[in-house]
Amino acid sequence: MQQPIPIGRSKSADAPEPQVDPVCKMLVMPETAAAEYEHDGKSYYFCNPGCKERFAADPERFLRRESEFPDSSLLSPVSHSSAEYTCPMHPEVVQIGPGSCPKCGMALEPKEITLDDAPDPEYVDMKRRFWISAVLTVPFFVLVMAEMFVDFNSIFPSWPHGRASNLSMWIQFVLATPVVLWGGWPFFERAWASIKNASPNMFTLIAIGTGAAYLLSLAALFVPGWFPVEMRDAHSGLVPGYFESAAVITTLVLLGQVLELKARSQTSSAIKELLRLAPENATVVRADGSEEVIDLRHVQAWQTLRVKANEKVPTDGELIEGETSIDESMVTGESMPVEKSAGSKVIGGTINGNRSFLMKAERIGSDTLLAQIVKMVGEAQRSRAPIQRLADVVSAYFVPAVILVALIAFGVWLALGSLAYAIVAAVSVLIIACPCALGLATPMSIMVGTGHGAKNGVLIKKAEALETLEKVNAIVIDKTGTLTEGKPTVRNVIPILLSLKGTNIIAQGKAEGRNPGLEGQAESLPEREQQSVDQILRLAASLERHSEHPLASALTKEAESRGLTPLSVTDFESITGVGVRGAVGSQSVAVGNQKMFPAKTQSREEEELRKRGLTVLRVALDGEFVGLIAVADAIKPSAKTAIDHLHKQGIQVVMMTGDNRQTAEAVAKELGIDQVFAEVMPQDKAAKVKELQAQGKIVAMAGDGVNDAPALAQADVGIAFASGTDVAIESADITLLRPDLDGILKARNLSRATMKNIRQNLFFAFVYNIVGVPIAAGVLFPVFGLLLSPMIASAAMTFSSVSVIANALRLRSRQL
Structure with a gap:
């Protein structure tokens, strides 16, 4: 139930809260009020000295008006007069109920847009x-x-x-x-x-x-x-x-x-179009298997919901049974339906395809993505x-x-x-x-520009970012997930056989099955060498299953597809930007990039793999280098076109990645990227942004991880992806619902169009x-x-x- 906003407060109240000017009904904060007056042990706050003088002349007149008309009170939660209204020209002016701005005289507008069809008084x-x-x-x-x-x-x-x-x-x-x-x-x-x-x-x-x-x-x-x-x-x-x-x-x-x-x-x-995306009802599946259609407002988190063919998804959650394709264009701007299966996240307000599925509600009401979009656009x-x-x-x-x-x-x-x-x-x-x-x-x-951006998956947090983005002449982007699909796969495993002799790891489990995805490697290798490939992959995957890095999931999925049972790992340690290490039985295992093994020079095979744009991980057993694992992340089809468009607008595109320089430069060459910051540690990202700013660049930074937050805050415009962490989104000025360069290009085009207007x-x-x-x-x-x-x-x-x-x-x- 809506809590009424107090008119006056007792002297014992501690926490500052909005107060209603009893004369003009504007909302004022005690610490910034233009005047204060004490009456019957309560302090009343005013937007200007004139209101205070009128109140002081006859306090009972204004207080009596509140008590005589409770039904038409500004505190009624169901009427026009219960809502907060603000001035589009002077957003600091806020009052309860409609009226006119005391500064410019314009009619005030509801602070929060709703689907209330009642006419504007x-x-x-x-x-x-x-x-x-x-x-x-x-x-x-x-x-x-x-x-x-x-x-x-x-x-x-x-x-x-x-x-x-x-x-x-x-x-x-x-x-x-x-x-x-x-x-x-x-x-x-x-x-x-x-x-x-x-x-x-x-x-x-x-x-x-x-x-x-x-x-x-x-x-x-x-x-x-x-x-x-x-x-x-x-x-x-x-x-x-x-x-x-x-x-x-x-x-x-x-x-x-x-x-x-x-x-x-x-x-x-x-905003109203976005609000209309949410359906009015949802089908709840009870514990006994029965189904009931209820009002969406009564849906609780973690309830199981049935979404029928061609229905709107009622709220944010996770698909738990069935497969389908969902049209998310109205929220993310993605024109093609997105395939969903068990474990996939679904967004409330999007439209299901021609197959039914079960989902678990996770976020409801004001916590949904749709509600957050509306709130962000309004602000x-x-x-x-x-x-x-x-x-x-x-x-x-x-x-x-x-x-x-x-x-x-x-x-x-x-x-x-x-x-x-x-x-x-x-x-x-x-x-x-x-x-x-x-x-x-x-x-x-x-107002129009930010609303139009929201319809196209571009959420502007503040108008200043919209203005600054037009002036940006350098955009720093991460490789994984922005330029690439963010779904890396293992492409090659190269063992160093001499290092594997006498180890007791093979005895702990036998490889079953082969993965044709390793460029035919499994079919062409002798049995003993294939066992070595499996052993290296098994060792690496056993460690990486304790990590949340995108490359870790690639290794664990490859091991699962080859039927390799993970080994028990103790003393696991993850070193940000470097790799992971731990113990398997009595032997120590380490998997990481060159920084994990600084004394080891790059082999010819390793160099060739990196020149092809592959990310190479080194695997060591008891401190001895035993093999290489090459991982590839496919470049997004839209990346090259988007970069070309940014170049036409005079923007320098900079790629910043923790990956090896040869791998990063191979990707940059393919896409026509102007500058590469490779082998960058997470804590050094903000320094790289400063380096560009010191050259006179106006820099936009796009990122999605916790370690991107300092760089996002340092950049002139921070751009986060809705699929990223809350910390990154909070640090950014603009949030994109799709993690790709098309979203960045749309944000830039929106900025230019709005500023021109x-x-x-x-x-x-x-x-x-x-x-x-x-x-x-x-x-x-x-x-x-x-x-x-x-x-x-x-x-x-x-x-x-x-x-x-x-x-x-x-x-x-x-x-x-």
């Missing part, structure tokens, strides 16, 4: 206000436009001169008042909040502009004597009003809000890219600068033109300026405001006789915000 409210305002605005807008072509006073010659125009003004007043005061009320509320919080924003400008036009019109209608005779219309004798400007501007801004909220709701479509969308700082700096001075320009325009036009022109120019400047376009330019692209948005927002504000002020009037109407300025302002969001949404269709 902000969108519903704005839509209702827009349609009612539009119904009231259109008739008198037509009326005002008609007055420009028809003299109403001439239609009614029996009326006193000017009465028809006066009646028209009264009709405008009646129709405009509900539009401005009711339809535009949220704008005035947000403007007032911005003034209280000393954070002037777009709504400050809108409120000043529409408010000035409406109040001026009221004065012209009710107290025309206040105005000089020069302001009166030559035909009607009346002081002109601006009811139509105030109403049309309000209606157009409402339309802009409706379009913006609708477009912003689509930025989370990628990334609320992070800020460094490029956003430019817009933040400009926005901080933008609104005051616009107000200053409006005052200058008013003064200039009043001195050189007329009061009517001065009002039109000032209102137009206030209305056309759009700081929201600047503020939305980066967050909207980040951000620059387009920023360019448009800057150019729009730099060009629009002077035009609204009237700089074109001396040349073209053009003075922008406030209504046209309002339409332009609406277009600017919506166009920024629409441009960001284009990222959804970008091929990575």
